[in-house]
Amino acid sequence: MSQSSLVQNAGLEAVTRRVEHTCPNCGHHELLVFYEVRNVPVHSCLMLSSQQDALDFPCGDVVLGFCTSCGFITNVEFDAKKSAYASNYEDQQSFSPTFNKFATDLATRLVKNYDLYDKDLVEIGCSKGDFLLLLCELGKNRGVGIDPSVVPGRVQSEAADRVQFVQEYYSKDHAKYVGEFICCRHTLEHVHQTYEFVKTVRDSIGDRLTTGVFFEIPDTIRVLKDMAFEDIYYEHCSYFTPGSLARLFRSTGFEVQDVYLDYGDQYLLIEALPTATPSTKIHANEESFEQLVQYVKYFASNIAQKLEQWKQFFQTVQAENKRVVVWGSGSKCVAFLTTLGTINSVQYVVDINPHRHGKFIPGVGKEIMSPEFLKEYQPDQIIVMNPIYCDEIQKMLDGMGVKSELIPLN
Known part of the structure; x- marks a missing residue:
């Protein structure tokens, strides 16, 4: 069965829209858009010195298109001119x-x-x-x-x-x-x-x-x-x-x-x-094109529900006046808060990277705090951006006498 037939038979077209766009991976000229997030920061890890600079940071759109020829997924609205990697780009993970x-x-x-x-x-x-x-x-x-x-x-x-x-x-x-x-x-x-x-x-x-x-x-x-x-x-x-x-x-x-x-x-x-x-x-670990089509369809069909669940979570914690912080100030944090539009629902963001402390997050405007800050703040819940770090985070919290519920993203 051809790949176009697999797409049609899977019903992927019902949850996507076609756009004319050249796939940068294989040169195919048509993609299926299945996810869109508008007005998000064009950078996540550039460290900014003031809250205002962070809030005024340039934004762009994420519009993911799926290539039905090679299976590649790309942001069809991406503009390389907005990329500005420099020495204040802080993505070092070796403090973990x-x-x-x-x-x-x-x-x-x-x-x-x-x-x-x-x-x-x-x-x-x-x-x-x-x-x-x-x-x-x-x-x-x-x-x-x-x-x-x-x-x-x-x-x-x-x-x-x-x-x-x-x-x-x-x-x-x-x-x-x-x-x-x-x-x-x-x-x-x-x-x-x-x-x-x-x-x-x-x-x-x-x-x-x-x-x-x-x-x-x-x-x-x-x-x-x-x-x-x-x-x-x-x-x-x-x-x-x-x-x-x-x-x-x-x-x-x-x-x-x-x-x-x-x-x-x-x-x-x-x-x-x-x-x-x-x-x-x-290679044996390469998924089939049919499997990939099903993964894309699953995401496109269910992502709105997951976003709504998180929005309801923040509505609940606000109604209960709970103190909520995010652990991890990198790209996951930026995408998490800006996609949900819940920037004001989180009071603080903490990170173990000392080169981030005192800086402000693009598009979010929150100052990045040291984990030591939590000893005084004592939050009710800590949303962990990457669950793989939960054990080391819990160990740090125990050492500081911070009793908070960890909520890992999954």
Whole structure:
């Protein structure tokens, strides 16, 4: 059965609308729009110094379109001109013990599996450099990190003198930085022209067919199944499933070695090698197109009900005069509060990242507080933006003598 027939038979068209838009993943010229959120901040992690700057922050629209040719999902209203990643872009997660364990385990495995000892490595979208420095520490490697938001010297490391940071957006101009391993973590979802981006990586490798490539991004199947609207925001213009990600890599000259989930099945990871001839190797973890259509239909059919449930939750806590705070001031928080239109229902937002403290959240206007603030405030409920951190949060609360109910998003 053709993919268009699968869409028609599944009844997806009843909960979507067709738009003329070129898929940046495969070039198909028609997408099905299934989710829309208007007037949301165009950035979530730029740290602002005043509440007024945060409230006046530029906004845009999120209109998700599903490609019935390759299964890719993109924001058809995304405007790359509104992207402004700079040194005040604060997305560092390494202040969390839970995240650090994941990163260390991942780096250790990659070093071992790809024999990354005394090698030259490249990380595209390296943020503040934590992971690249870790790879270089573990294997005595040398590295180049490319990211407009990197702050050289922020992360202390014995490998610092072996790592060069380039404060620029990745492009074909950086083809000279290849080495024996390329990684790119939580960057591709911020890239609109996805085919062009991954093809640029492949072109930079040329005929060095032993160069390993590793990408990590959010998994969109989880977003669809859990209706995780907090993971849908303007910065993320590109949404991948195992199948659509693997197809992109094959189409750009790679053979997929592995595609899998990690970090509580929130992250989608792919490992690939460049090939001289097109690969037709399908990985067992790639979902079928029919399955993906059903996931999109489920989300489109039920998301309004989930949003209404959360709005009713906030109406109830306001009526009961409960003190409610949000734990986690990043993109999930911005999407959660602005999508629901319940900014004023939450009094405070806390975060463990000290570089966020005293700053204000784009579009939300809340000042970001240290967890220590909760010792005095003693909230009734704490909404946890990512459930994977509940155990470490509860441990911190117990240590501070804060008795609050944790409400994780799920």
